[in-house]
Amino acid sequence: MTHNQGVAGSSPAGPTNIHSIETYRFIIYSNLDKFKKYLESNKQSWNKRTPIHIKSDFYRNNSFKKKINSLKSIEIDSLGDVRRKSLLHLQCHFGQDSMSLAKMGAKVTAVDFSNIAIKEAKKIAEEINIPVHFIESDVLKLNLDKKFDIIFTSYGVIGWLPDLNKWAKTIANHLKVGGEFLLTEFHPFFQMIQDDGYNYFYDSKPDYEIESGTYTDGGEDLSTTTYWWNHSLTNIFSALESNKLKIIEFKEFDYSPFLLRGMIKREDGKYILEKRQKNSTPYVFNLKALKQ
Numbered sequence: 001m002t003h004n005q006g007v008a009g010s011s012p013a014g015p016t017n018i019h020s021i022e023t024y025r026f027i028i029y030s031n032l033d034k035f036k037k038y039l040e041s042n043k044q045s046w047n048k049r050t051p052i053h054i055k056s057d058f059y060r061n062n063s064f065k066k067k068i069n070s071l072k073s074i075e076i077d078s079l080g081d082v083r084r085k086s087l088l089h090l091q092c093h094f095g096q097d098s099m100s101l102a103k104m105g106a107k108v109t110a111v112d113f114s115n116i117a118i119k120e121a122k123k124i125a126e127e128i129n130i131p132v133h134f135i136e137s138d139v140l141k142l143n144l145d146k147k148f149d150i151i152f153t154s155y156g157v158i159g160w161l162p163d164l165n166k167w168a169k170t171i172a173n174h175l176k177v178g179g180e181f182l183l184t185e186f187h188p189f190f191q192m193i194q195d196d197g198y199n200y201f202y203d204s205k206p207d208y209e210i211e212s213g214t215y216t217d218g219g220e221d222l223s224t225t226t227y228w229w230n231h232s233l234t235n236i237f238s239a240l241e242s243n244k245l246k247i248i249e250f251k252e253f254d255y256s257p258f259l260l261r262g263m264i265k266r267e268d269g270k271y272i273l274e275k276r277q278k279n280s281t282p283y284v285f286n287l288k289a290l291k292q
């Protein structure tokens, strides 16, 4: 895998070294066109990865279809009782979490921009008879003309988005006043530590990776080019707070619930980087915001 910083050419210089919320508030990203070719390449990569993920031991889809419980305790504890609540799941991949939320009693609408992921999600949901309304859309262009009680998104999502202000607007536009937004995501510190070459602060010029295989088992012949935007914690907080999403909870976790590259098992369901065994490290964070 190659990891590169700063794709040449197409984007104006981005706001590197953003050290304060105030600075970030004055930066407006509005034009998605300049990101089009990156987002298209990402979409094709997710289309190629999805069939491999469905067959992988990582996602254990056969066992999932029997138990329908892919969610981890971090997000379950934060979500609380979702029964009869309308819930919008963003970047749902092939829908395991969406179906798990529906099984827990939520009325789920789930969105992803990968047409293959959405097609497969619909197939699985039909096979196991779990009602979820799956929609193919770029999160940054979503306009459902409907407001939800809860919006949820998790694990490996925001780095695919070039514009967190647009993302936060999408969330605010689809959440009822008093509704909750829940983000469970890999911690930017962990991402910096896992591989060399990651920056911490946002730059509109994406990092790119030419990757053989994917993060699951399988797909040895797969080759993808993906584009990625780092988002500092300031970026995330200020994008939400500037869009009437008041942060009411922020927690950091010293383990990953997924066994990822370079990790060893600390205990059941808790994984840490082998090279950081002696050092405490934030792997995941959980954030809850309330729509004002």
Ligand SMILES: C[S@@+](CC[C@H](N)C(=O)[O-])C[C@H]1O[C@@H](n2cnc3c(N)ncnc32)[C@H](O)[C@@H]1O
Pocket (backbone or CB within 6 Å): 039, 042, 046, 091, 092, 093, 094, 095, 096, 097, 111, 112, 113, 114, 117, 137, 138, 139, 140, 154, 155, 156, 157, 160, 161
């Ligand atoms: C790591 S997966 C989501 C994680 C999910 N928890 C899982 O493991 O099933 C990231 C998902 O984001 C989707 N995605 C990436 N960029 C997107 C965008 N701009 N709009 C909508 N979906 C996007 C991809 O298609 C992929 O399904």
